[in-house]
Amino acid sequence: LVQRITLDPLANDSVDVMRLGGEVDLGNSRDVAEALLDHVSEDSPGLVIDLSGLRYVDSAGIRLFVELSERLRRNRQTLALAVPSDAPIHRTLSIVKMELLVPVHESVEDAVEDIATRSDSRPTVP
Amino acid sequence: MTEISAATSESDRHALEALYELTAAVARAVALEDVCREAVRVIRSAVGVDRAALLIVDEGGVMRFRAWEGLSDTYRARTEGHSPWATDETSPMPVVIEDISEDESLAELRDIVTEEGIAALTFIPIVGPGGLLGKFMLYSDSPRVFADDELMLASMIAASVAVAIGRREIEARLRASRDQLAAIFSAVADGITVLDRGGRFVLANDAAAKLCGFEDAKEMLSAPPDLVIERFQILDEDGEPLDLDALPARRVLAGEPYAERVVRYRRHGDDDDRWSHVKAAPVPGPDDEPEFAVNVFRDITNERREHERSQLAFTRISRLERLADAALRASTLDELLEELLVVVRSLLGSDRATMLLLGPGNELIARAAVGIDPDVAYGVRVPVGEGIAGTIAATRAPTIIDDLSKEEVVSAYLREHGGSLAGVPLLFQNRLLGVMHVSSDETSAFDAEDLEYLKLAAERAAIAIEQTRIFERERDIAAALQQSLLPEHFPPLPGVVLAASYLPASDGARVGGDWYDAFPLGDGRILVAIGDIVGHGIQAASAMGQVRNALRAYANEEPSPASIFTRINTLLSEAAGNLFCTAFCGVIDPWARTITYSDAGHPATLVLNPRGEASFLEGARSTPLGALRNARYDEQTETLEPGAIVVAYTDGLVESRREPIDARLDALADAASAAANLPPARITEFVESKLVDDGEREDDVAMIVVQLTASPDELRLRLPAEPDSLRVVRGALDGYTRRIGGSDEDVLDLKVACCEACSNVIEHAYGTGTGAIRLKAAATDGGVVISVTDAGRWREHHPRGASRRGHGLTLMRALVDDVEITTSETAGTEVRLFRRIGG
Secondary structure, three states, rough: OOOOOEEEEOOOOOEEEEEEEEEEEOOOOOHHHHHHHHHOOOOOOOEEEEOEEEEOHHHHHHHHHHHHHHHHHHOEEEOOOOOOOOOOHHHHHHHHOOOOOEEOOOOOOHHHHHHHHHHOOOOOOO | OOHHHHHHHHHHHHHHHHHHHHHHHHHHOOOHHHHHHHHHHHHHHHHHHEEEEEEEOOOOEEEEEEEEEEOOHHHHHHHHHOOOOOOOOOOOOOOOOOOOHOOOOHHHHHHHHHHOOOOEEEEEEEEEEEEEEEEEEEEEEEOOOOOOOHHHHHHHHHHHHHHHHHHHHHHHHHHHHHHEEEEEEEEOOEEEEEOOOOOEEEEEHHHHHHOOOOOOOOHHHHHOOHHHHHOOOEEEOOOOOHHHHHHHHHHHOOOOOOOOEEEEEEEOOOOOOOOEEEEEEEEOOOOOOOEEEEEEEOOHHHHHHHOOOOOOOHHHHHHHHHHOOOHHHOHHHHHHHHHHHHHHHHHHHHOOOEEEEEEEOOEEEEEEEEOOOOHHHOOOOOEOHHHHHHHHHHHHOOOEEHHHHOOOOOOOHHHOOOOOOEEEEEEEEEEEEEEEEEEEOOOOOOOOHHHHHHHHHHHHHHHHHHHHOOOOHHHHHHHHHHHHOOOOOOOOOOOOEEEEEOOOOOOOOOOOOOEEEEEOOOOOOOOEEEEEEEEEOHHHHHHHHHHHHHHHHHHHHHOOOHHHHHHHHHHHHHHHOOEEEEEEHHHHHHHEEEEEEEEOOOOOOOEOOOOOOOOOOOOOOEEOOOOOOOOOOOOOEEEEEOOOEEEEOOOOOOOOOOHHHHHHHHHHHHHHHHHHOOOOHHHHHHHHHHHHHOOOOOOEEEEEEEEEEOOOOOEEEEEEEOOOOOHHHHHHHHHHOOOOOOOOOHHEEEEEHHHHHHHHHHHHOOOOOEEEEEEEEEEEEEEEEEEEEEEEOOOOOOOOOOOHHHHHHHHHHOOOOOOOEEEEEEOOOEEEEEEEEEO
C-alpha cells in the first residue's frame, strides 16, 4: 500500500487509465511508480494518468513521470498525462515544461485519443 | 375435472415447485447474482409473461437492472432508474399497466416501451424491513389483465429475493466488523480465545496460542480441545488442583454473566508454575443462552512471584500488627510516624524527636520530626557511617550520648542545641530501615530505661513502615500493569510540548480503564486522545489496548476526530461484551494554531490562553463510544492563541462525592490558571496536587497536556533529513503561510519551492547517516523569507544521472521572487527564499 495517494483505475476500452490523487514527493515517488506500473497491462498501447485530483507534486514526481515514460517506451508503450488547466499541479508542471518530456493533455479523452493515434501509426513488430 | 383446469393446476404446480426451488436457493446462500437470475426465470414461468426483469436499488438510491430476460440493451439503458414509487415509500404496492396505449401515468416512457414491443407491464415492489429494495418488472407483448393470485405469487417471489438482498448486506457488515476485530485481536498482547458451548476453540489469537505452547493460532485451532487442556495441570491460586468447571469460560457458558480468576498452571514435564489472569464474558446466541465465551488471559507470572514474596512478609507483619497499639494506626505513614514521635517525646520528656529513613545512596533522610521547625528538619541527609545517626545505622547499636558538644554531629539543629540524645536503629527482619532519635537541651537527659522504650517504639514504627512499603509496591505493580499500556514519554514533536500522567486509584489492586495517547499525523499535526473505559465484559485494561489500537489504525486512514469516533463506536457496538468508553480526541495544528475535536461523553477539555485564562471546549459533544449504535459524532474547530495550553483529563480528576461537579470544574480551572506559566510536565503535577486527594482516590486519574510552542512571528523547524519530514514541512508551511495572509497559490508555491530545498538536503544526507534540516520562515514587509540550512553542499547535479536537481532549481526560481544559495565550509549550505505575499 502506497502512503498518502489514491489510485483508481478508470474504465476505458483501448488504453489503461489511472486516476492519481493525493501528494507525491521524494517520500513515495518510487512506490507510486511501481504501483502505476502494476496497473499497466501487457497488451495496452500505453497508460493515461489523470492528474486532475493530485494535490501536490514536485521535482521528485516530475522525475517519476519522466522515468515511467522511459520504462514504458522500452516496452513500446506510451505514457500520457491528463492535466486540466484548473488542476492544482498545473502550474508546477508547466514551469518545468512537462509537455516537452511527456505528452500532456487537457482531458483524459484527449490523452486516450493521443495514445490511440500513436499506436495506430506504431510499426508492428514482426 | 376438465382438461383445462387440469392443465391450470399442472402449471400452478410448476410455479410452486419453481418457487420452492428459489426459496431453497436463497436458503442455501447462493450468490445474489444467481438468485436474481433464478428469480427472473421463476417469475416469468410462474406468472406466464413474455419478458421479465429484476432491478435493485444501488448505493446512490437508483434502480439498476440486475437480471432480465427478453429485453434489449437500448431499452434497459433508457428505462434504468425509473420507479413508480418514491424512494422513501414505506409500503409500496404493485402497479399494473394493462395497456400502455391507454395509460397516462407512463406517458413519458410510452414511446420507448412501445418501440420495444411491450404492450402491458407490471411493477412488483421488493420490500425489506428498511423500505424499498428493488422491483420486478413483468412485461407482456399484448394488453393483458393480471389476476390477483398472479400478483400474489409475484409478491411471494419478491419476498424471497428481499431476504437474499438483506442477508447479503448483513453479511457484508459482519465481514467488515469481523475483519476489524481480527486486526485488533492480533495486535493485543493479551491472549484471546473464543469457545463454543462444546468447549471447542472457534477463535484464538497468536498471543493465546503462544501462551498455550503452540506455534501460532492456526496450529492451536486445529488441535482437539481436550489436547489443549491435557497439556496442563490446572491449579488454583494456592496450588491445589482446580476443577475445570471453575474456569471462567466454563462458568460463563454455564450462565454466569462475567467471570474472572487467577489460574495457576504447570505444563506437563515442566517444573515451573505459571500464573494467568483469566477473564471471560458470554456471547448470547439467538436463544439468549450463552453461545460462545470470550476468554481473555494475561500471563501474570512475574507480577505474581513478586506478589507471593510480599504476601509472605505481609503475613508475618499482620501477626505482629495485632500486638501493636490501636492508637498507632493512622491513615497514612506520615501521620503515623508523627503520632508515634509525639508519644515518644512526651513519654521521654525530650524536646525533639526525629525519624530518619534509609534512602537511595545509603543515606539517611529525615522523614518525620517533632519539636523542630519542619523546614530545618526535613532537608537533613546523613550518610550511613557518619555522625551520630549514621553511626547508629552502621553499628545497629542503641546509643545514648550524654553531651552532644563532645561529638561529631552532622545535623545543624543538633549542633546548635547541644544537650543529650538517645537513638535506636529501625530494623525489620534484620534489615535496616532507618534511625529514630530523641534529643534534649539538657545533658545526660536519657537513661537505659528510656532506651528500652525507644526500642519498643522503633519496632512498631518499623512494622508500619514496612507495611506501607508493601502496600505501595502492590499499588505500583497495579499501576505498572496499566502504564505498560500507556506511553510514558512522547517523542519530541515540532511545535508542541507534551506531557501526560497517570495515577491509579488509591485502592491499589484495582486497575482502572483510563488511557491516553498522542502521536504525530505525519503532516505537522498531532493527534491527542484521552478516554475512560466503562462497563463490564472483556475487562477494562484489555479493552483499552483495543480502543487505542483502533484509534491509531483509523487515524492513519482518515485523521478526523468525528470519523475516528464514528468507526470506533461501530466497532464497540458490534463487539461482544457490553463495554463503552468516554473519550476526547483532538487534532492540533500547531502551525495554523487550531484544534479540531470531538467529545464522546467525556468531561470538557480545558484550554489556557497565554494570559492564563481558562475556558472549556464545549462543542461537538455526543454519547460515549459503544453506548448507542448509530450515534452521530461531529467535530468542531477552535483557534488557539500562541502558547496556548490544552489540558485533557479523565473524570477521576473532577469527580468528588463531597463537592458538586461545577465547583470541581472551577477548582480545575483555577489550578490550571495558576500553573499556566509552568512547563507541561509540571502543570500535571501541580493540578494533581491541588485536585487529587492522595489519601482516598476512588478512581484513577489520567491527564494529558499539550502546549503550543511555535513562535507566533516565525516558523522554526528542525527535522531529521528523511523523506517523511517533507510532509511535516508542508503541513507547517500551510498553517504558517495562511496565518500571515497567504492565498492558496502562495501556499502551494511556497510548499513546492521549500520542499525542493529540503529534498536536496535529504537526498544528500542519504548514505551519510543522520543529518538534519533546519527551516526558518519569517514574515517581512509584504512577504515571507524562508531559510533552509543543512551541513553540506548544494548539489546541482546528482551523481546518478544528468541534472536530476535541474527541475528543482527551475521550480524554486519560478515560484518565489528571490533565491539565494550560500555555501560555506563551516556553516554548510543555506538556501534563502523570498516571496511576496497577498500582493
